[in-house]
Amino acid sequence: xxxxxxxxxxxxxxxxxxxxxxxxAADQYHSKAAFSVRSEEFSNPLEALxxxxxxxxxxxxxxxxxxxxxxxxxxVTQIDETLDLRALYRRHPEDWVFSLSSNASIEDLxxxxxxxxxVSIDSSSGVLTLEVHAFSxxxxxQIAQTIIDRSGSLVDELSRIARQxxxxxxxxxxxxxxxxxxxxxxxVRIFRSENEMIDPTEFADAQVxxxxxxxxxxxxxxxxxxxxxxxxxxxxxxxxxxxxRIEAIRGQIEAERQRIGEKTGGPASxxxxxxxxxxxxxxxxxxxxAYQSALAADEQARxxxxxxxxxxxxxxxxxxAEESLYPQRAVLAILxxxxxxxxxxxxxxxxxxxxxxx
Numbered sequence: 001x002x003x004x005x006x007x008x009x010x011x012x013x014x015x016x017x018x019x020x021x022x023x024x025a026a027d028q029y030h031s032k033a034a035f036s037v038r039s040e041e042f043s044n045p046l047e048a049l050x051x052x053x054x055x056x057x058x059x060x061x062x063x064x065x066x067x068x069x070x071x072x073x074x075x076v077t078q079i080d081e082t083l084d085l086r087a088l089y090r091r092h093p094e095d096w097v098f099s100l101s102s103n104a105s106i107e108d109l110x111x112x113x114x115x116x117x118x119v120s121i122d123s124s125s126g127v128l129t130l131e132v133h134a135f136s137x138x139x140x141x142q143i144a145q146t147i148i149d150r151s152g153s154l155v156d157e158l159s160r161i162a163r164q165x166x167x168x169x170x171x172x173x174x175x176x177x178x179x180x181x182x183x184x185x186x187x188v189r190i191f192r193s194e195n196e197m198i199d200p201t202e203f204a205d206a207q208v209x210x211x212x213x214x215x216x217x218x219x220x221x222x223x224x225x226x227x228x229x230x231x232x233x234x235x236x237x238x239x240x241x242x243x244x245r246i247e248a249i250r251g252q253i254e255a256e257r258q259r260i261g262e263k264t265g266g267p268a269s270x271x272x273x274x275x276x277x278x279x280x281x282x283x284x285x286x287x288x289x290a291y292q293s294a295l296a297a298d299e300q301a302r303x304x305x306x307x308x309x310x311x312x313x314x315x316x317x318x319x320x321a322e323e324s325l326y327p328q329r330a331v332l333a334i335l336x337x338x339x340x341x342x343x344x345x346x347x348x349x350x351x352x353x354x355x356x357x358x
Contacts (some may be wrong), residue, residue: 001347008342009344017336018329026092027324031140035148036127037062037155039309043235062310063126065158066151071129073110079146085109089116090145091135098327099135117143120254127315137321144318152312155333159310163301170298176188177294180260181287188280200273211253 039062069075079085088101100112116133130147134140192198225242232238233345 005348008345009291009347010166012117013340014337015331018333020097021329024095025097025329026095026135026329028098028135028326029137029140029321030136030160030326031132031134031144031318031321032316032317033132033148033314034127034312035151035312036125036312037066038313062103062155062158063121063128066128066312067119067121067155069149069151070113070117070128073106075147075150076110076113078150079143080109083146085113085143086281087135088139091139095312117147119160129320130262132318133326139317141320148312148314148318155310155312160206163304166301166304167298168248170294170301173294174291174298177287177291181284182306184280184284186289188284191277191280195273200277205335214243214249214253218246283286 056067076085084127086100086104086109089109090102101108104112118131120129121127122129130144132140132147134143178247220284222241225239225246228236228242
């Protein structure tokens with residue numbers, strides 16, 4: 001009884017599996033390829049003039065996008081429309097285990113795709129390694145090449161969208177900077193019109209110059225008065241003349257000081273006008289610098305849009321197999337035998353345990 005059950009549960013399934021694998025299962029060929037997303041990154045001239053250009057850096061995030069894309073239904077649908085995957089995977093309908101069924105749905109095709117196409121990613125370098133299985137070497141290489149081509153098209157599309165967004169944002173920044181600069185210039189023009197002067201600092205410099213001259217004249221008159229008093233006395237006519245001159249100069253100085261503190265052509269005093277004008281100058285300089293930076297960024301965005309910033313770099317092109325390595329018949333036969341042996345052993349232990357208890 002034990003020998004019969006062993007033959008029935010272990011030997012027969014293993015023999016049937018071996019017969020199917022060596023007599024029915026169709027040979028499968030594989031094609032390997034390795035590629036990554038490369039990018040050309042140029043430094044902004046405003047940030048680092050004369051910096052070295054960095055070309056050829058890889059992007060792990062882009063590689064993760066491609067990793068998900070290769071395993072996605074949209075890619076399978078595209079390749080099915082181009083190469084007719086269903087026909088390629090039904091080349092051997094007699095092999096019902098490893099071939100695609102004739103009435104396979106898109107879900108069945110996706111499940112078969114996961115078995116026939118494997119992709120791995122190196123998280124540190126961003127390199128994707130692709131392995132494609134098919135029933136002929138040419139089919140495997142063609143599918144692998146189509147996957148790479150579609151991945152390149154996806155990267156190009158994503159780069160195009162990114163470039164368009166970059167240019168749009170740059171144009172918006174230029175428009176905002178231009179509007180701000182125009183507004184500041186309008187405020188400067190209104191300021192000059194209201195205060196009836198081009199530059200209040202020049203007017204203040206002129207007033208200060210007048211005061212300096214008057215102070216010098218006052219000092220000379222005081223020195224002359226002291227000299228006359230020392231030699232001729234206070235009652236001398238020259239002293240009286242100098243006193244009148246000194247009084248006149250002091251009055252003129254006071255008048256000039258009051259003019260500086262008085263209101264100009266506008267509603268504010270000269271001191272307040274100078275403060276307001278200096279604030280406008282600071283705002284104008286900031287707006288001009290911002291406008292120049294926005295123009296440079298816009299030109300940089302246009303320059304980057306004229307070149308291909310990201311692309312798929314193929315490190316190992318799809319290979320063409322010369323002999324079939326799949327399905328791994330010996331490995332599969334051993335696995336079937338081990339699974340059958342494990343199931344038979346478990347069932348036998350349960351059976352004898354129950355019989356001993358009974």
